Amino acid sequence: MTRSNQFLHYRWVSILKTLCQIGLPAFFLMVQAWAGNTDDFDETLKIGLLPDSAQKILDSRFGPLLHYIEAETGLRVEYKQSKDYLDLLNQFKEKELDAVLFGGYTFILAQQGAGAEPLVLRDNDLHFNTVFLVRPGSIEKRLKDFKGAVISFGSRQSTSGHLMPRYFLDQQSMHPEIFFSKVLYSGSHDKTAYWVRDGIADIGAANSQVIERMLREGELLESDIQILWQTPDYTDYVWAIQPDMETSLRVRLLDAFLSLSPLNPEHEHILESVGAGGYLPAHDADFDLLRNVVHSLRSEIK
Structure with missing residues (x-):
């Protein structure tokens, strides 16, 4: 199966994987929780965004996506601004953030320093330049x-x-x-x-x-x-999460991203704002080239 088709069905794969991991009784309890009243937030998802542009641009680009995630998951989304890339990394390392949109290099640093795990990337993030x-x-x-x-x-x-x-x-x-x-x-x-x-x-x-x-x-x-x-293409940008994020929360967040479809008129503006045609599951191997680059440039980028 091609990567371009994965986001169309992976939400069901993720649910089946969760079923295998946590067992049938727990799974149905989790589904019942999802079906509850999402107007009453009982959990907060603290999100960070790579500050690669002016703050007003970030607010405009990601506001629709964050509102969608809140509505889709039933989680209260709290967006925490970062003054620069290092500040974002430190916030993640100190567990002040649950999920972060990293660049490829900052993701590798967050993985090395705090065990960050890749969740999703945009369909065009595999071919960046x-x-x-x-x-x-x-x-x-x-x-x-x-x-x-x-x-x-x-x-x-x-x-x-x-x-x-x-x-x-x-x-x-x-x-x-x-x-x-x-x-x-x-x-x-x-x-x-x-x-x-x-x-x-x-x-x-x-x-x-x-x-x-x-x-x-x-x-x-x-x-x-x-x-x-x-330049030639490389992989960049990824939504990553804390390594100890609860399975139920991880699946809710993954499912929200993968449910975004360009065929849904309600999603069109959200995807257009973030420059995506959809989201794909992110894999650790997607960043192998970047890891090699970081290693080869280690004396120049300290």
Whole structure:
């Protein structure tokens, strides 16, 4: 079976797995609990989001999804903001968060430091990439032409804004601290784009989907930036949970994500807001490439 078909039936597979794990009597008690009055919240789900864009953008993108999760699961959803990537990681490690949307690199760090377990990812997260941005009209036409220039990455803990673009530069023998005159870290993808536009950096690496959205919504103009090069695909972004999350809660959350369908008119806006056609079960092996990259760059990304 292809990965693209998994989200259409996996909700039933997850229920059957739960039935095998907890036994028939407990399973029916759990179903009865789900069928109860969801207006009376008896549990709170504390959620965190990777702060890879301005807060107002995160609120706009994920507000519909969080409202849906609350309605679908009967759980009170409490969204806790994070000031940066490290703050998000620390909140998860201190068990202040139950479920988090991580980037690929922050997920690996959360798994290594706190045992984070992958739950779901969007259908397009398996085929992610980074774009290198320059100003329009630049006479430099290739990455190698930017020797001695100023480059900006996003956050140091960003997969698409730092880890993977650094990896692909290294693969072409362009080690950032040696090849460029200065290496900057903007902290977010949108700020990297603005730094390139405003001349603070000559070239910048950013999440391709963020740049596409900024252009589509008018936060960037076609005359502001130009895409010089796009990386090959890699896996990025995953919803992850605490390793000791109760089975019943885990299944309720998984089922809510996998029930989102582009064929359901009520789900269309939710999926459009997060840039997805649906959600798929996430597997640990999806991040093997990133683990290898983290290992190969361990001396550069400390």
